[in-house]
Amino acid sequence: MPLVSRASPSYCLPTDISRCKTGQNVLFGVTNSIEAFKQKETCFRFCSLSCNSIKTSWVPREWVRIRRENQLVVAASPPTEDTVIPAEPLTKEDLVGYLASGCKPKEKWRIGTEHEKFGFELGTLRLMKYEQIAVLLNGIAERFDWEKIMEGDNIIGLKQGKHSISLKPGGQFELSVAPLETLHQTCAEVNSHLYQVKSVAEEMGIGFLGIGFQPKWGRKDIPVMPKHLANERRYEIMRNYMPKVGSLGLDMMFRTCTVQVDLDFSSETDMIRKFRTGLALQPIATALFANSPFVKGKPNGYLSMRSQIWTDTDKNRTAMLPFVFDDSFGFEKYVDYALDVPMYFVYRKKKYIVCTGMSFRNHLTTIFPEVRLKRSLEMRGADGVPWTRLCAFPAFWVGLLYDDISLQNVLDMIADWTPGERQMLRNKVPKTGVRTPFRDGLLKHVADNVLKLAKDGLERRGFKEIGFLNEVAEVVRTDVCLFIITNKLLEMYNGKWVQSVDPVFEELLY
Numbered sequence: 001m002p003l004v005s006r007a008s009p010s011y012c013l014p015t016d017i018s019r020c021k022t023g024q025n026v027l028f029g030v031t032n033s034i035e036a037f038k039q040k041e042t043c044f045r046f047c048s049l050s051c052n053s054i055k056t057s058w059v060p061r062e063w064v065r066i067r068r069e070n071q072l073v074v075a076a077s078p079p080t081e082d083t084v085i086p087a088e089p090l091t092k093e094d095l096v097g098y099l100a101s102g103c104k105p106k107e108k109w110r111i112g113t114e115h116e117k118f119g120f121e122l123g124t125l126r127l128m129k130y131e132q133i134a135v136l137l138n139g140i141a142e143r144f145d146w147e148k149i150m151e152g153d154n155i156i157g158l159k160q161g162k163h164s165i166s167l168k169p170g171g172q173f174e175l176s177v178a179p180l181e182t183l184h185q186t187c188a189e190v191n192s193h194l195y196q197v198k199s200v201a202e203e204m205g206i207g208f209l210g211i212g213f214q215p216k217w218g219r220k221d222i223p224v225m226p227k228h229l230a231n232e233r234r235y236e237i238m239r240n241y242m243p244k245v246g247s248l249g250l251d252m253m254f255r256t257c258t259v260q261v262d263l264d265f266s267s268e269t270d271m272i273r274k275f276r277t278g279l280a281l282q283p284i285a286t287a288l289f290a291n292s293p294f295v296k297g298k299p300n301g302y303l304s305m306r307s308q309i310w311t312d313t314d315k316n317r318t319a320m321l322p323f324v325f326d327d328s329f330g331f332e333k334y335v336d337y338a339l340d341v342p343m344y345f346v347y348r349k350k351k352y353i354v355c356t357g358m359s360f361r362n363h364l365t366t367i368f369p370e371v372r373l374k375r376s377l378e379m380r381g382a383d384g385v386p387w388t389r390l391c392a393f394p395a396f397w398v399g400l401l402y403d404d405i406s407l408q409n410v411l412d413m414i415a416d417w418t419p420g421e422r423q424m425l426r427n428k429v430p431k432t433g434v435r436t437p438f439r440d441g442l443l444k445h446v447a448d449n450v451l452k453l454a455k456d457g458l459e460r461r462g463f464k465e466i467g468f469l470n471e472v473a474e475v476v477r478t479d480v481c482l483f484i485i486t487n488k489l490l491e492m493y494n495g496k497w498v499q500s501v502d503p504v505f506e507e508l509l510y
Helices: 092-100 130-144 183-204 230-244 249-255 268-288 305-312 331-340 392-401 404-414 419-435 443-461 485-493
Strands: 064-068 071-075 111-121 147-151 154-160 163-167 173-176 206-209 258-263 345-348 351-354 371-373 377-383
Touching (some): 130 163, 163 183, 173 183, 183 206, 183 392, 230 249, 249 305, 268 377, 268 443, 392 443, 419 443
Antiparallel strands (some): 147 154, 371 377
C-alpha cells in the first residue's frame, strides 16, 4: 500500500488574492472552486513526506503563508497582532507538509484533552449569561493566576501556560489541557481546573453539569455571547449557514458538550493505522460514553442525542470518511478532502468575513468528522460526562493507540469490516449503544474485546494507568450497562424523579 505520495504535478494557489463575497480583498488565498486551485504555477515539486525532513516552524492556525521577519510560518484564525501582510499564497505542498510536521518520535508522544460543560444557576437551573461568565473568568484569573484573554474590554477566555479556558457558542465552558505524558498528569490537571472553577462558581451560586446535551432548555433559552465580540460574529456566520445544510447544526453549536483527546503519530504510516482504528471504533466509544437522553425535559429516544445530532448537521464536513481505508490514503488525500469542504469565513482586521459556500484551504477546525486530522489525531465520539469519568475517555484511546501490540490487534480485528458495517454502527449506536446488533452477536461483545486490548495497552505502558478504565468495564460486565449513564438516568426519571428532569442537574453536577 503506497503510504508516501509519489512526485506529481505541483499545484499552487493563484498568486492574486481572491475576493470574498463581500467584495473585500482578504488575507487568505480564497478560490471559487477546486479547479482554480489546480492552476499550474512556478513552484517547488512535492516529492516526499518524510516527517524527519520537516524543518519549517508551523503553528496550528488559519492556513496562510506569511513572513515574520525571515521565518516562514503557517498562521491561523485569528492571526496574531504581529502578522505581516502581504501574504504569500499557499501551495498544496505547504498544506500536506503542515500535517506531516506533526510526526513525532514515540518518546515525544503526548496526551491532549479537552472537555466541555454547561454552567447554570443552582437556584433556577437557568444557563449562565455572559455577564456571569465574565465574573467567573475574572474570579478564576485573579485567584489562580490565569492570564486573561481580552477582546477590547471584554474577557473571552483564560490561559495559563499551555492550558486554556474558552467559551463555546452557547456559553459552554471548555478546558483544553496542555499535552502531557501520562494519564495521571492529565487527570491531575483536569481535577485542578475543576477545583478552581468550583471554588469561584459556588460563591456565585453557579454549578456545572457533565452531560452531552442540554437536558431542560430549548434553543431559544440558550444565552449567546454579545454581538460586539468577534467570536460572536464567527458564530453568527455559522448560525446563518447551518440551517441551509442540516436541521440540527444549531443544536450542535448551542446545546451539546463533549470530551475529546488528541494523540500523536510517528509517521504517515502510523497516522494511517491510528486513523483507521479511530474511525472503526468510534461508535464503540460513543456507546461507552453515551450520556444525553433528554431534550426539553423529556426522554429523546436516544442514548447519545449529541452523536445523533452530528448526523444532520452538515454532511460536507461530518462523516466516517471511507476514503481513509483506501490503499492510496495519506496526508495528501486528507488535504484533498479538506480543500473541497465549503468554508464558513475568513478573518481580516479583527473581523470575520462571510465566505460560506466557497472552497478554501484553511479550515481544519471547521471540519467535524468522527476523527479529525490536524498535526495530531482528535478522537471526537464521546458525550460530555461527569467529573469521575472524564479521564476514562483518553485512557480508552491511549491504551489502544499508544501500544503497538494492541493497535495491531485492533487492526486485525477490523480488517474485514465493510464500509457498510462501519456506517451502520455509526447510524445505530446513538440509539441502541452496545446492544446494537453486529454480525452474529451484539456490539457489546466487540466492546468487551476492545476494552481488554485497551487495558493491556495501558498495562504495557508501565505508568499504572489501567485503573482509569475500571468504570468503563461495567458496560460489558452487566446487561444493564450501568456505566452508560443514560440507562441509570432514564430509570431514575421514570422512578424517584417522577418524570422530572430537574434532578439530573444535581445527579451530574461537577
